[in-house]
Amino acid sequence: MATLPAGKREDVKQQKKHRRNFVKQLNKRSIHEDLEIKQLEEAIAAGAPASGSNSLSLPENNGDTSSSSYASARSFDDLPISEYTKEGLLASKYVTLTAIQRAALPHAIAGRDVLGAAKTGSGKTLTFLIPVVEKLYRLKWTRRDGLGGLILTPTRELALQIFEELRKIGKYHELSAGLLIGGKDVKEEQEAVSAMNILVATPGRLLQHMDETPGFDASGLQVLVLDEADRILDMGFSSTLDAILDNLPQSRQTLLFSATQTKSVKDLARLSLSNPEYLSVHSDATASTPLKLDQAYAVVPLQHKMDVVWGFIKSHLHAKTIVFLSTCKQVRFVHEAFRRLRPGVPLRALHGGMKQFKRMGVFYEFCEAKAMVLFATDIAARGLDFPTVDWVLQMDCPEDAHAYIHRVGRTARYMASGKALLLVTPGEKDGILEDLRASKIPIKQTKINPGIAHSVGPALQALLSKSTELKEYAQRSLIAYVRSVFLQPNKKVFDVTQLPAEEYAQSLGLITAPKLRFLKKVGKHVQSTNIGGRSADIEALLDYGSSPPSSGRAAMTSGRNELKNGITDDEPLKPQLPARLQISSRSEHIQPALRIMNKAADNAEHDEEEDDLFRVKVQDVFSDEVGAATTASTSFSHPATTTVMPRHEDDRPSAGDAEDSHLYTTAVTSYHQGLQNPVYRNALAAAGTSRTHQQYAGAGRKKIRIKAGKATGVRVVFDDGGEVLDPLALLASNTKFGSSYNGQATDDGSRDGVEEQGVYVVREIPNERFKCAADILRRRDLEDKARVKEQKLEERARKKARNIVVP
Ligand SMILES: Nc1ncnc2c1ncn2[C@@H]1O[C@H](COP(=O)(O)OP(=O)(O)OP(=O)(O)O)[C@@H](O)[C@H]1O
Numbered sequence: 001m002a003t004l005p006a007g008k009r010e011d012v013k014q015q016k017k018h019r020r021n022f023v024k025q026l027n028k029r030s031i032h033e034d035l036e037i038k039q040l041e042e043a044i045a046a047g048a049p050a051s052g053s054n055s056l057s058l059p060e061n062n063g064d065t066s067s068s069s070y071a072s073a074r075s076f077d078d079l080p081i082s083e084y085t086k087e088g089l090l091a092s093k094y095v096t097l098t099a100i101q102r103a104a105l106p107h108a109i110a111g112r113d114v115l116g117a118a119k120t121g122s123g124k125t126l127t128f129l130i131p132v133v134e135k136l137y138r139l140k141w142t143r144r145d146g147l148g149g150l151i152l153t154p155t156r157e158l159a160l161q162i163f164e165e166l167r168k169i170g171k172y173h174e175l176s177a178g179l180l181i182g183g184k185d186v187k188e189e190q191e192a193v194s195a196m197n198i199l200v201a202t203p204g205r206l207l208q209h210m211d212e213t214p215g216f217d218a219s220g221l222q223v224l225v226l227d228e229a230d231r232i233l234d235m236g237f238s239s240t241l242d243a244i245l246d247n248l249p250q251s252r253q254t255l256l257f258s259a260t261q262t263k264s265v266k267d268l269a270r271l272s273l274s275n276p277e278y279l280s281v282h283s284d285a286t287a288s289t290p291l292k293l294d295q296a297y298a299v300v301p302l303q304h305k306m307d308v309v310w311g312f313i314k315s316h317l318h319a320k321t322i323v324f325l326s327t328c329k330q331v332r333f334v335h336e337a338f339r340r341l342r343p344g345v346p347l348r349a350l351h352g353g354m355k356q357f358k359r360m361g362v363f364y365e366f367c368e369a370k371a372m373v374l375f376a377t378d379i380a381a382r383g384l385d386f387p388t389v390d391w392v393l394q395m396d397c398p399e400d401a402h403a404y405i406h407r408v409g410r411t412a413r414y415m416a417s418g419k420a421l422l423l424v425t426p427g428e429k430d431g432i433l434e435d436l437r438a439s440k441i442p443i444k445q446t447k448i449n450p451g452i453a454h455s456v457g458p459a460l461q462a463l464l465s466k467s468t469e470l471k472e473y474a475q476r477s478l479i480a481y482v483r484s485v486f487l488q489p490n491k492k493v494f495d496v497t498q499l500p501a502e503e504y505a506q507s508l509g510l511i512t513a514p515k516l517r518f519l520k521k522v523g524k525h526v527q528s529t530n531i532g533g534r535s536a537d538i539e540a541l542l543d544y545g546s547s548p549p550s551s552g553r554a555a556m557t558s559g560r561n562e563l564k565n566g567i568t569d570d571e572p573l574k575p576q577l578p579a580r581l582q583i584s585s586r587s588e589h590i591q592p593a594l595r596i597m598n599k600a601a602d603n604a605e606h607d608e609e610e611d612d613l614f615r616v617k618v619q620d621v622f623s624d625e626v627g628a629a630t631t632a633s634t635s636f637s638h639p640a641t642t643t644v645m646p647r648h649e650d651d652r653p654s655a656g657d658a659e660d661s662h663l664y665t666t667a668v669t670s671y672h673q674g675l676q677n678p679v680y681r682n683a684l685a686a687a688g689t690s691r692t693h694q695q696y697a698g699a700g701r702k703k704i705r706i707k708a709g710k711a712t713g714v715r716v717v718f719d720d721g722g723e724v725l726d727p728l729a730l731l732a733s734n735t736k737f738g739s740s741y742n743g744q745a746t747d748d749g750s751r752d753g754v755e756e757q758g759v760y761v762v763r764e765i766p767n768e769r770f771k772c773a774a775d776i777l778r779r780r781d782l783e784d785k786a787r788v789k790e791q792k793l794e795e796r797a798r799k800k801a802r803n804i805v806v807p
Pocket residue numbers: 093094095096097098101118119120121122123124125126258259382383384385409410413414
């Protein structure tokens with residue numbers, strides 16, 4: 001028998017030792033778990049609440065241990081759930097149960113089907129995540145058992161958020177979990193997907209796997225969750241959902257949650273719910289919206305909306321605001337136009353037509369921001385848990401009370417307070433208020449303070465006259481808006497014939513309204529439509545590709561689906577929509593998103609225009625390795641490469657990120673002052689070569705030079721009043737520039753800076769904030785480059801046009 005050299009022998013010895021220790025640990029864990037599972041099973045059997053009961057009505061079990069029921073539990077500790085989950089919850093500082101958790105968790109833990117409805121921001125996510133994780137734990141689910149829990153949710157951002165929450169509470173478990181939210185390369189995911197125990201998915205992508213992934217097997221599924229159930233059950237997702245359900249076993253636990261719940265018998269029959277518990281915890285409440293939400297509406301003619309919103313933004317520069325509009329194109333235009341007018345607060349846009357990379361970047365930026373305005377379609381209306389949103393401003397009327405509730409629910413979440421303002425046109429007022437009041441929404445009228453409404457029309461006209469791109473955006477925005485009004489089902493609220501198109505066009509900076517051709521075609525049902533005094537002939541149906549709907553009604557239904565899905569979300573309806581209405585699902589990524597975003601951005605920043613910056617990377621709940629689950633089934637034979645033991649720490653920056661561990665920011669309160677300071681002369685000289693410098697130095701604006709890791713850049717960040725304009729600066733410092741700062745580290749150690757002659761240096765910024773800032777910086781550079789490129793192309797095209805000689 002051949003003998004190994006001494007060094008090798010030592011290695012083999014070490015490996016064997018590691019493996020023995022590893023197996024020992026596993027055995028220990030396994031014994032402990034067996035014991036715990038037995039106790040949990042007994043506790044659940046003995047203490048489950050009576051079917052049909054609502055635990056909210058039970059008195060608190062003040063330390064009384066004589067009762068075996070856990071129905072009156074007030075804290076997670078009182079529930080029969082595993083130590084691993086409890087540790088995960090504690091690490092996230094979840095201690096006491098919210099109302100929906102008190103009502104629904106005891107039933108769901110007992111394995112019952114649940115239909116849960118509770119106000120926005122009331123903690124529904126944990127209410128379904130805990131039962132999923134616990135059920136699989138009690139069943140001793142291993143990776144080899146395949147898919148055990150499936151969470152379906154309508155939007156990608158929501159899926160990502162749920163996945164993050166799952167990672168937090170599941171980090172001490174040995175379960176694998178993946179996020180499937182659409183992307184380009186299904187093949188790369190295929191192997192890993194089959195090894196996942198829990199999937200958080202949007203319906204379209206999941207169905208794709210069910211259809212195309214050979215080993216994908218959902219026949220062992222234990223728990224199905226439909227978050228935002230009413231949205232998933234509605235028309236837009238129906239065929240996708242039906243196809244998914246066909247692949248799932250009938251004998252499973254099903255949990256449905258939403259802030260606006262369905263009880264449609266037809267829906268429930270489709271889902272084969274068995275004796276579900278209906279738990280609508282706020283149905284008896286006087287309001288269907290959070291109590292700490294202050295709600296008002298103002299009647300504003302369509303042509304004044306831009307002025308009012310501009311005025312609002314200018315007078316809330318320190319607030320974090322979401323502005324909801326009906327369509328992607330409006331969001332794009334309003335964001336782009338206002339951004340160029342530089343109101344003094346960072347502006348961002350979020351809609352389904354954006355590239356996935358940008359979409360996620362904006363999502364995280366807005367989460368991090370202290371003051372920012374996010375223009376969004378209803379893609380941001382459901383479920384997203386942005387921290388500390390101060391205002392929800394609805395520039396366009398929501399489709400109905402449900403849509404309203406979800407939109408305003410982005411503020412006043414959990415214990416926080418918030419404000420919401422709805423702008424309605426005189427024509428929409430009565431109809432929508434009737435709907436809101438019927439849905440128990442306490443909303444009062446307010447008048448717009450004439451002092452805040454600045455006429456922004458002339459400034460927009462000036463902008464549009466200089467930019468054909470912006471002009472086109474404005475025209476498309478107007479068309480999209482009129483179209484959305486036309487497609488709205490509630491004609492009591494939305495009357496396309498009353499829209500003052502010309503005045504509205506002027507308020508957007510256009511000289512005249514563009515042709516509204518789509519209206520021409522809907523018309524067997526509408527013979528002639530008068531929009532703001534302009535008569536539009538009705539010709540044929542909407543241009544829906546080669547197979548037009550057979551009637552105007554069909555066109556409207558189809559278009560409404562677009563409104564609900566194509567415009568506001570891009571995942572569902574792929575099989576239903578004609579090709580030109582589909583928004584391609586493309587790039588993907590997953591958590592920890594910031595880390596991956598930064599890494600991918602480093603590698604791929606020149607490819608931002610490409611669709612697939614990120615692909616879905618299925619990630620283990622507790623493994624550090626992206627895609628580690630591909631080796632999951634071999635974990636026992638390769639202990640060194642697969643993390644099987646619980647991970648006891650959150651994601652920390654790796655050694656390679658050390659360079660990124662601080663953000664160094666130098667700001668000069670004024671360009672000219674800065675020149676007198678020798679310390680910053682070099683930085684400013686470098687800045688002087690930039691386009692930004694040439695553009696702004698003359699205007700006496702202030703500049704900032706930022707060095708973040710390898711990325712450096714120059715940005716104008718203050719308005720003339722000295723207010724911070726740039727999120728980078730906000731990320732870098734909570735302290736307003738100009739305030740005195742003595743250079744000592746603050747209590748939380750987050751800052752170590754000096755302020756001297758208008759110069760401010762920030763160091764030791766927490767890693768996450770830094771990464772976000774660095775990412776913004778990189779992305780902006782790309783955007784700038786793209787813009788310059790576009791301008792050049794435009795200029796070239798113009799020159800060419802001039803050179804054409806007409807014979
Ligand atoms: N028991 C708890 N203790 C403390 N915070 C909690 C608890 N449960 C949930 N939260 C926090 O409350 C916020 C809202 O929770 P969540 O997103 O689950 O609400 P939701 O009911 O799903 O809202 P929406 O209907 O808008 O989707 C989150 O920030 C979450 O971390």
